[in-house]
Amino acid sequence: MKLATWNVNSLNVRLPHVLDWLAQNPVDALCLQETKQEDSKFPYAELEAAGYKAIHSGQKTYNGVAIISPHAIEEVQFDLPDFSDEQKRIIAATINGVRVINAYVVNGQAVGTEKYDYKLRWLASFYDWIKSELTAHEKLAVLGDYNIAPDDRDCYDPAGWKDKVLVSKPEREAFEYILNLGLYDSYRLHHEDAGQYSWWDYRSGGFKRNQGLRIDHILISEALKTLSEDCMIDTAPRQLERPSDHAPVVLTLSN
DNA sequence: ATGGCTTGAGTGTCAAGA
Numbered sequence: 708m709k710l711a712t713w714n715v716n717s718l719n720v721r722l723p724h725v726l727d728w729l730a731q732n733p734v735d736a737l738c739l740q741e742t743k744q745e746d747s748k749f750p751y752a753e754l755e756a757a758g759y760k761a762i763h764s765g766q767k768t769y770n771g772v773a774i775i776s777p778h779a780i781e782e783v784q785f786d787l788p789d790f791s792d793e794q795k796r797i798i799a800a801t802i803n804g805v806r807v808i809n810a811y812v813v814n815g816q817a818v819g820t821e822k823y824d825y826k827l828r829w830l831a832s833f834y835d836w837i838k839s840e841l842t843a844h845e846k847l848a849v850l851g852d853y854n855i856a857p858d859d860r861d862c863y864d865p866a867g868w869k870d871k872v873l874v875s876k877p878e879r880e881a882f883e884y885i886l887n888l889g890l891y892d893s894y895r896l897h898h899e900d901a902g903q904y905s906w907w908d909y910r911s912g913g914f915k916r917n918q919g920l921r922i923d924h925i926l927i928s929e930a931l932k933t934l935s936e937d938c939m940i941d942t943a944p945r946q947l948e949r950p951s952d953h954a955p956v957v958l959t960l961s962n
Numbered sequence: 963a964t965g966g967c968t969t970g971a972g973t974g975t976c977a978a979g980a
Contacts (some may be wrong), residue, residue: 716979717969741979743970763976768970814979817964854980858976873980906980909967920980952968952980 741770
């Protein structure tokens with residue numbers, strides 16, 4: 708079984724990349740973030756023609772999350788249960804017996820801003836919900852754009868980024884607390900090296916110089932950890948014309 | 963460089979991303 712996450716930075720622009728990628732990388736579930744479109748614009752028909760079902764929680768211009776799968780998509784849930792929010796950042800479903808949560812975590816803009824405060828409050832509510840989901844679902848995967856680089860190996864310039872948004876101590880602690888609920892950063896189960904990123908700034912030739920951050924993650928419960936065979940970051944789509952600034956992250960499970 | 967690029971909105975130019 709393969710699970711993947713990809714922040715596409717506008718599905719309207721990126722649909723050809725997504726369809727090509729799915730054709731080359733058949734997965735059991737693909738979680739998208741930043742679709743940036745209302746449900747009425749979501750390309751259900753194009754995905755269906757490619758053999759995929761989909762669920763979407765979208766809005767105009769910003770945010771928006773989707774789960775795409777060739778299998779039945781069951782027990783669908785939208786939004787955090789205890790956090791009043793107009794922003795479409797959460798969608799979850801059960802696929803082949805695995806609870807799949809897709810999260811587009813708040814960016815936070817800059818430390819000390821209102822948006823940063825909103826990020827920390829959002830993460831606190833996210834923590835509470837993940838805790839309850841873990842008790843309800845033994846096989847749980849929490850995929851998405853976390854907008855947090857967990858440690859200095861995940862940042863191309865730790866000194867320059869010190870205490871900045873995406874790497875600040877409160878954000879890293881929030882990520883750590885979520886792991887401490889009983890989840891594992893699947894990438895780190897299989898790879899210890901630094902310099903492996905999932906996002907590169909469009910500006911300043913970030914990708915060519917490998918100046919990036921690892922902020923897209925697939926967290927898995929103990930029951931899935933025992934099945935985990937590999938987690939990889941696919942940099943191929945980042946090299947295409949008009950790419951998303953994020954690369955897909957793919958988890959392979961046995962069975 | 964409170965920068966650099968990309969997207970959506972909407973037709974002039976800004977907000978937001980990370």
